[in-house]
Amino acid sequence: MTKVTIEPSGIEVEVPEGETLMQAARDLGYYWPTACNMECRCATCFILVIEGADNLSPMGRSEREALLNQRGRNALDEPVRLACQVQVNGDVRCRKIGVRVD
C-alpha cells in the first residue's frame, strides 16, 4: 500500500496495488473533480506531481491524448498526470485543488 499526499489540503490517500489514485480516493469517501466520471476524456482530474513522479505508472496513450486534447500541446511539459488513470508504486506528493470529503 502506498501513500499519496495531496496539497494544499494535506489529504493522504492510501492506494492499493492495481488501483488508480482517483478510485482509491473515492473509495475512502473523498470527492475528486471530474467531468467525465473517470472515462479519460475531460482531464479535470489532473494532478501536478511535486515528488515521486517515478513512483507513478507509465503514461498510456489515452491519458496522453486526453491531456493534449484538453490542456493543449504544452500539457506534457509539466509534471501533470490524470488521477483517473495513474497507478502508484511508491509514495507521491502532488497538488490538486478541489479534493475534499464528499
Ligand code: FES
Ligand atoms: S476524470 Fe475525466 S479524464 Fe480523469
